[in-house]
Amino acid sequence: MVFRSPFPDVDIPDLPVHELLFGDVSARADRPAMIDGPSGRVITYGELAGAVDRVAAALAERGVRKGDVVGIFSPNTPYYAVAFHGVLRAGGTATTINALYTPNEIASQLTDSGAKLLFTISPFLDRAVPAAELAGISEIVVLDGAEGHTGLSDLLASTAAAPQVEFDPAEDLAVLPYSSGTTGRAKGVMLTHRNLVSNLVQTGPMMHVGSDTRVLAVLPFFHIYGMQVTMNHPLSIGATVVTMPKFDLPEFLRIIAEHRTDRVYIAPPVAVALAKHPIVDNYDLSALKVLFSGAAPLDEELAEAVHKRLGCVVRQGYGMTEMSPVSHSIPDAREDIRIGSVGLILPNMENKIVDLATGEEVGTGERGELWCKGPNVMKGYLNNAEATAATLDEDGFLHTGDVAVIDERGVVTIVDRVKELIKYKGYQVPPAELEALLLTHPSIADAAVIGVIDAEGEEVPKAFVVRQADAELSEAEVMGFVAERVAPHKKVRVVEFLEAIPKSAAGKILRKDLRSREAAAK
Numbered sequence: 001m002v003f004r005s006p007f008p009d010v011d012i013p014d015l016p017v018h019e020l021l022f023g024d025v026s027a028r029a030d031r032p033a034m035i036d037g038p039s040g041r042v043i044t045y046g047e048l049a050g051a052v053d054r055v056a057a058a059l060a061e062r063g064v065r066k067g068d069v070v071g072i073f074s075p076n077t078p079y080y081a082v083a084f085h086g087v088l089r090a091g092g093t094a095t096t097i098n099a100l101y102t103p104n105e106i107a108s109q110l111t112d113s114g115a116k117l118l119f120t121i122s123p124f125l126d127r128a129v130p131a132a133e134l135a136g137i138s139e140i141v142v143l144d145g146a147e148g149h150t151g152l153s154d155l156l157a158s159t160a161a162a163p164q165v166e167f168d169p170a171e172d173l174a175v176l177p178y179s180s181g182t183t184g185r186a187k188g189v190m191l192t193h194r195n196l197v198s199n200l201v202q203t204g205p206m207m208h209v210g211s212d213t214r215v216l217a218v219l220p221f222f223h224i225y226g227m228q229v230t231m232n233h234p235l236s237i238g239a240t241v242v243t244m245p246k247f248d249l250p251e252f253l254r255i256i257a258e259h260r261t262d263r264v265y266i267a268p269p270v271a272v273a274l275a276k277h278p279i280v281d282n283y284d285l286s287a288l289k290v291l292f293s294g295a296a297p298l299d300e301e302l303a304e305a306v307h308k309r310l311g312c313v314v315r316q317g318y319g320m321t322e323m324s325p326v327s328h329s330i331p332d333a334r335e336d337i338r339i340g341s342v343g344l345i346l347p348n349m350e351n352k353i354v355d356l357a358t359g360e361e362v363g364t365g366e367r368g369e370l371w372c373k374g375p376n377v378m379k380g381y382l383n384n385a386e387a388t389a390a391t392l393d394e395d396g397f398l399h400t401g402d403v404a405v406i407d408e409r410g411v412v413t414i415v416d417r418v419k420e421l422i423k424y425k426g427y428q429v430p431p432a433e434l435e436a437l438l439l440t441h442p443s444i445a446d447a448a449v450i451g452v453i454d455a456e457g458e459e460v461p462k463a464f465v466v467r468q469a470d471a472e473l474s475e476a477e478v479m480g481f482v483a484e485r486v487a488p489h490k491k492v493r494v495v496e497f498l499e500a501i502p503k504s505a506a507g508k509i510l511r512k513d514l515r516s517r518e519a520a521a522k
Helices: 017-022 045-061 078-089 103-113 122-135 152-156 193-202 224-237 249-259 268-276 278-282 300-310 385-391 431-438 475-483 511-520
Strands: 002-004 032-036 042-044 069-072 093-096 115-120 140-142 173-175 187-192 214-217 240-243 263-266 290-293 313-319 326-329 350-354 368-373 398-406 412-417 422-424 427-429 444-453 459-467 494-497
Touching (some): 017 045, 017 078, 017 193, 032 045, 032 078, 045 078, 045 152, 069 103, 078 093, 078 152, 078 224, 078 240, 093 103, 103 187, 122 140, 140 152, 173 193, 187 193, 193 224, 214 224, 214 249, 224 240, 224 263, 263 268, 268 290, 290 300, 300 313, 350 398, 422 459, 427 431, 431 459, 431 475, 444 511, 459 475, 475 494
Parallel strands (some): 032 240, 069 115, 093 173, 115 140, 263 290, 459 494
Antiparallel strands (some): 313 326, 368 398, 398 412, 444 459
16 A cells, blocks of 8 residues: 655756755845854855855866765854855765764765765864875865865855856755665765755645744754755745754753744754753743754653743654655644654655565554655665665665554654664664674674663663683773774663674574563563
């Protein structure tokens, strides 16, 4: 059985992303497009569009051509949008890099994506420079300027004409974020201009964003949620985006109060602070109308606690990087949909629920793996036909790895997970990556990693480790070894030593057995 959105299909413009956002910019040239939250500096739509053209021209002068990949390694600032859309305007593809990554992790993404140039900021140069060297990149553009490096100001000074690029929105890649999908190491997700434009238009009936809306962008732009939902969607509507470089609760509250941001997108850990921290009462948050949560499941009781304390509408949605990213959402106006669900299917999308045991499609009220199809679904994984085939079937349905139920009203609820991916505070942690790293330790003979729930209700990575014969190795040493080599969200936070890792006859780690062991121990 195929489930369709209860909303009529929307028209999807046959445009590249920058034309959707800035094609009619003259009508709003003087309106604020972006505000730097910490400093209050305002960039108008006219200034933003002009800067995007200058960056595109300068990149073209540097040899960036259609299809070339450019890395962006930066926290949220208005200049992130200038670099990002400058790359797309030049015909390039932006690969957005986690701001917490180590030099080796950055280099791995730059190398895999084939990036030719890297944007960053001066405080990140201690990681960006060695990463660029490892990836063979000779030029780094520093958004805030740094001696010895090209600065954004140099690009903005270009007097060349903006390049004339012919786009095929359905085929040309706009962005190449990295995702672990349902399993394995992070892979480049090929998202076309049409994928991004489709999702920006599809979310319209769900999210009531207007030209007078002020959106707080604390979710990182390198993550597809931040990129599309907090940066591109408001800009496509003519709203104002207020940026924050990182989450800090007092600063977060100050910006909401002072800049009167009425729409705020978060991940669930922020909701915990809003519900419980006493400092919240010190700020005037009366401007806040909608608090929208994504990236990980939001607890229903927690959502209700936030609603009661702040008096705002609390909603949540669901998606994946591979879907640009939103596939389901509770509409702003629907008070009748339980917050514990992920809401309704977006326009132009179809869903199937497939029985895990039989592979047969099932109907209303029955559980199975959620499959999604629509114009926002990725083209595939970069240089990885095997992973693409395992995730996208011949009919164009994306197999999400999540178990869901759809009720008679079309409301979708995620009830379990098939995929091995660990979600720590909304960030992806692929077990296979940590397992491979653990096996490089000379005292570790074998290892497996699963997600477990800690005392605060957060999913965290737990490592099961088999020591080499006669080796002495402590839990702290294992955690320290990993922590030195990965971004903070990937740290192993629990360790248990075993005599052997359970495996199938084919040698595959039986994580379900480890999860059963964990459940039995509680």
